[in-house]
Amino acid sequence: MPDLSVTFAGITFKNPVVPASGTWEPLDAPDTGLAMSELGAVVNKTIFKEPRAGNPPPRIWETASGMLNAIGIPSAGADDFIKKKLPKIRKHADKVIVSIAGYTADEFAWLAKKIEQTGMADMIELNLSCPNIESHTSWSTDPALLAQAIVAVKKAVKLPVIAKLSPNVTDIAEMCLVSESSGADALTLVNTFRGMAIDIKVKKPALGNIFGGLSGPAIKPLALYAVYTAYERVKIPIIGMGGIASWQDALEFILAGATLVGIGMYTFVNPLCMRHVISGLSNYCSEQNIEKLSDCIGKAHPAT
Numbered sequence: 001m002p003d004l005s006v007t008f009a010g011i012t013f014k015n016p017v018v019p020a021s022g023t024w025e026p027l028d029a030p031d032t033g034l035a036m037s038e039l040g041a042v043v044n045k046t047i048f049k050e051p052r053a054g055n056p057p058p059r060i061w062e063t064a065s066g067m068l069n070a071i072g073i074p075s076a077g078a079d080d081f082i083k084k085k086l087p088k089i090r091k092h093a094d095k096v097i098v099s100i101a102g103y104t105a106d107e108f109a110w111l112a113k114k115i116e117q118t119g120m121a122d123m124i125e126l127n128l129s130c131p132n133i134e135s136h137t138s139w140s141t142d143p144a145l146l147a148q149a150i151v152a153v154k155k156a157v158k159l160p161v162i163a164k165l166s167p168n169v170t171d172i173a174e175m176c177l178v179s180e181s182s183g184a185d186a187l188t189l190v191n192t193f194r195g196m197a198i199d200i201k202v203k204k205p206a207l208g209n210i211f212g213g214l215s216g217p218a219i220k221p222l223a224l225y226a227v228y229t230a231y232e233r234v235k236i237p238i239i240g241m242g243g244i245a246s247w248q249d250a251l252e253f254i255l256a257g258a259t260l261v262g263i264g265m266y267t268f269v270n271p272l273c274m275r276h277v278i279s280g281l282s283n284y285c286s287e288q289n290i291e292k293l294s295d296c297i298g299k300a301h302p303a304t
């Protein structure tokens with residue numbers, strides 16, 4: 001059997017496949033026939049400190065090869081997650097990455113510490129695509145805000161911290177460098193691309209929030225570009241995601257420089273997609289006589 005394990009920010013994952021935050025509810029896993037334990041890690045939907053209602057409907061809209069969403073991160077809040085969900089995830093998952101967000105840097109740090117104190121998380125992922133309430137700008141579209149959030153969290157916790165960045169910037173590599181120099185242990189690239197649709201039946205924006213984020217196969221070349229360019233500029237490891245629908249797509253991200261790969265929108269099309277990606281990568285390695293999948297990471301770059 002080929003070795004699919006990868007080491008990411010000092011932690012060994014048995015395979016590189018993880019759910020993209022917000023697209024797979026781990027506690028519903030038994031209904032889909034996919035077990036949490038099959039995955040490299042389980043990632044929860046982003047939580048905030050306090051409960052949040054999310055955006056008005058409609059919250060999702062199908063597009064050519066993709067999906068627009070403006071869910072708005074509804075959340076029952078940190079206490080509910082820690083009491084009702086996290087223990088069940090910890091029990092069944094091999095590794096646990098907890099996705100958090102905050103409206104201020106202090107809130108990010110407070111929540112990261114609270115998660116660390118449970119002893120149930122292996123890593124913390126900062127969803128830096130939500131807005132800072134003081135500036136109304138998303139954290140990862142402003143270098144100063146981005147640094148502020150990461151520095152605050154790094155001061156508060158010892159767990160490895162992943163910065164999940166928005167692609168809605170002129171130069172994603174600059175934001176990766178800011179994340180690295182602020183102490184982030186790893187990156188997740190990318191969150192959704194800003195977009196919208198018009199419902200021609202009613203001649204109005206299709207989403208209740210007017211604007212949303214585009215995900216799915218439509219964004220794969222854009223996300224791959226982000227991972228490839230980041231890999232050339234930073235030393236910290238990357239979770240690559242954006243439009244992965246097959247093992248071939250996942251392999252492209254790995255060859256571009258991703259150590260872990262996330263699958264989001266495509267789980268809506270095929271709830272067993274993550275399992276198929278894992279088995280497809282394993283078969284590929286067997287057929288190509290590749291003993292360790294990790295040898296493929298970054299192999300699309302010119303040899304140095």
Ligand SMILES: Cc1cc2nc3c(=O)[nH]c(=O)nc-3n(C[C@H](O)[C@H](O)[C@H](O)COP(=O)(O)O)c2cc1C
Nearest residue numbers: 020021022046127190191215216242243263264265
């Ligand atoms: C319905 C939906 C909900 C999402 N919720 C979150 C979330 O709570 N936190 C987060 O960091 N990203 C969230 N995302 C973004 C995904 O995690 C991922 O970064 C993005 O969709 C690109 O991957 P994909 O093309 O495979 O979906 C969401 C995406 C979708 C489609």
